[in-house]
Amino acid sequence: xxxxxxxxxxxxxxxxxxxxxxxxxxxxxxxxxxxxxxxxxxxxxxxxxxxxxxxxxxxxxxxxxxxxxxxxxxxxxxxxxxxxxxxxxxxxxxxxxxxxxxxxxxxxxxxxxxxxxxxxxxxxxxxxxxxxxxxxxxxxxxxxxxxxxxxxxxxxxxxxxxxxxxxxxxxxxxxxxxxxxxxxxxxxxxxxxxxxxxxxxxxxxxxxxxxxxxxxxxxxxxxxxxxxx
Amino acid sequence: xxxxxxxxxxxxxxxxxxxxxxxxxxxxxxxxxxxxxxxxxxxxxxxxxxxxxxxxxxxxxxxxxxxxxxxxxxxxxxxxxxxxxxxxxxxxxxxxxxxxxxxxxxxxxxxxxxxxxxxxxxxxxxxxxxxxxxxxxxxxxxxxxxxxxxxxxxxxxxxxxxxxxxxxxxxxxxxxxxxxxxxxxxxxxxxxxxxxxxxxxxxxxxxxxxxxxxxxxxxxxxxxxxxxx
Numbered sequence: 211x212x213x214x215x216x217x218x219x220x221x222x223x224x225x226x227x228x229x230x231x232x233x234x235x236x237x238x239x240x241x242x243x244x245x246x247x248x249x250x251x252x253x254x255x256x257x258x259x260x261x262x263x264x265x266x267x268x269x270x271x272x273x274x275x276x277x278x279x280x281x282x283x284x285x286x287x288x289x290x291x292x293x294x295x296x297x298x299x300x301x302x303x304x305x306x307x308x309x310x311x312x313x314x315x316x317x318x319x320x321x322x323x324x325x326x327x328x329x330x331x332x333x334x335x336x337x338x339x340x341x342x343x344x345x346x347x348x349x350x351x352x353x354x355x356x357x358x359x360x361x362x363x364x365x366x367x368x369x370x371x372x373x374x375x376x377x378x379x380x381x382x383x384x385x386x387x388x389x390x391x392x393x394x395x396x397x398x399x400x401x402x403x404x405x406x407x408x409x410x411x412x413x414x415x416x417x418x419x420x421x422x423x424x425x426x427x428x429x430x431x432x433x434x435x436x437x438x439x
Numbered sequence: 440x441x442x443x444x445x446x447x448x449x450x451x452x453x454x455x456x457x458x459x460x461x462x463x464x465x466x467x468x469x470x471x472x473x474x475x476x477x478x479x480x481x482x483x484x485x486x487x488x489x490x491x492x493x494x495x496x497x498x499x500x501x502x503x504x505x506x507x508x509x510x511x512x513x514x515x516x517x518x519x520x521x522x523x524x525x526x527x528x529x530x531x532x533x534x535x536x537x538x539x540x541x542x543x544x545x546x547x548x549x550x551x552x553x554x555x556x557x558x559x560x561x562x563x564x565x566x567x568x569x570x571x572x573x574x575x576x577x578x579x580x581x582x583x584x585x586x587x588x589x590x591x592x593x594x595x596x597x598x599x600x601x602x603x604x605x606x607x608x609x610x611x612x613x614x615x616x617x618x619x620x621x622x623x624x625x626x627x628x629x630x631x632x633x634x635x636x637x638x639x640x641x642x643x644x645x646x647x648x649x650x651x652x653x654x655x656x657x658x659x660x661x662x663x664x665x666x667x668x
Contacts (some may be wrong), residue, residue: 220616221616221617222612224612224613225558226554226558226559226560226585229560229610229612229613232611232612233610233611236611236612237611258610258611259609260609260635260637261609261610261611261614261633261635261636262491262635263633292651293527293528294527294528295524295527295528295638295639295642297527298522298523298526298527299522299638301524325455327452329455330455331455331458331549356455366652374539380460380488380489380490381458381462381487382461382466382490383451383453383458383464383465383489384450384451384458385454385490387449387450388450401651404490405490406489406490406491407490408488408489408637408639409524409638409639409640410523410524410529410637410639411620413524413623436497
């Protein structure tokens with residue numbers, strides 16, 4: 211149980227436009243160890259969204275996941291979220307700049323009916339709905355472990371081939387094994403292992419990827435630069 | 440840096456409808472110390488949303504805050520959020536059951552214009568917009584410390600008299616002092632001290648309050664029971 215009450219007891223003067231870069235500088239200075247430069251923008255963005263340095267070590271990436279994700283986004287991947295909250299957290303100007311759209315099937319009455327009929331969660335039923343989307347599809351899961359389990363089944367059945375699965379459900383029941391399961395499914399992943407996560411984490415990972423393509427000042431590593439105008 | 444990989448390595452069978460109560464039972468069992476029964480539903484709901492037991496001690500409540508908040512919600516308080524994400528995270532059936540509405544002025548072009556004109560953040564400008572709302576108003580701030588600073592100024596000027604301020608911005612720049620400032624503003628508050636917080640935390644506090652009024656099974660403490668049908 212660590213609190214930060216000793217840190218920043220008084221206000222510092224930072225222009226609104228500079229708050230984000232000042233935050234990222236503080237994060238950089240407090241990192242417990244150096245980061246892989248390809249992964250660093252994603253890790254730092256999640257720490258920025260949570261103020262929780264646990265994510266420095268909880269976040270794990272399949273080999274080449276960041277490059278594959280950026281390729282998919284350049285090809286205007288659809289981003290499917292498991293909550294309206296994660297969808298709301300994705301940066302709209304960055305989506306517009308790339309011509310990328312988000313979808314969330316959770317609030318759709320057809321999803322609720324399918325879940326009831328099959329005795330499953332709405333999140334699991336919502337993943338089934340995504341089978342109708344054209345590739346590439348990026349999944350950003352910030353709430354329901356059952357969504358990850360459903361994705362694993364659909365991948366195993368050959369009905370889905372995600373360009374990336376962001377596995378960041380939060381919670382106490384079946385969250386840990388669901389994350390381990392998706393990491394063994396043979397698809398590109400970015401997962402925060404353990405119980406922690408949430409819609410804000412899933413959205414932060416998506417935003418970090420979008421910013422690598424839309425914000426030249428983010429100093430992306432070689433080969434992962436912004437889209438040329 | 441604590442990870443929970445040793446916990447829950449295999450799936451347990453829980454029906455979808457029982458996942459939430461199973462989660463709350465695990466939280467109850469792992470609490471570092473007993474909670475005030477009036478505050479417990481809010482604290483446990485935030486831990487549920489974050490899987491982070493830091494909130495057991497980070498969450499602080501002004502005297503009588505929960506009762507005052509429930510009174511305001513019974514009187515159909517408007518809930519003003521500082522992010523679309525927090526607004527998306529508030530439980531819609533619970534809102535409907537109580538006839539309570541949420542508002543977020545962040546995406547409104549008039550808010551952006553006011554922020555630019557005044558050299559402030561959109562979040563600060565969004566709080567100004569809330570001065571036109573009829574009482575009671577509950578503020579749920581999960582992102583911008585400048586929203587809390589703006590609220591303090593508007594309260595000091597007598598232009599706002601919030602029924603409750605939920606102060607849960609997350610971050611590294613001015614977040615800690617902004618939370619301390621709102622705790623000294625003389626209005627009912629629920630604040631998570633320190634750097635941590637976020638839209639999910641703000642929404643979890645709102646939902647916990649809504650559920651105290653709408654879910655008879657939540658076993659509310661005496662005097663804070665559900666609305667009679």
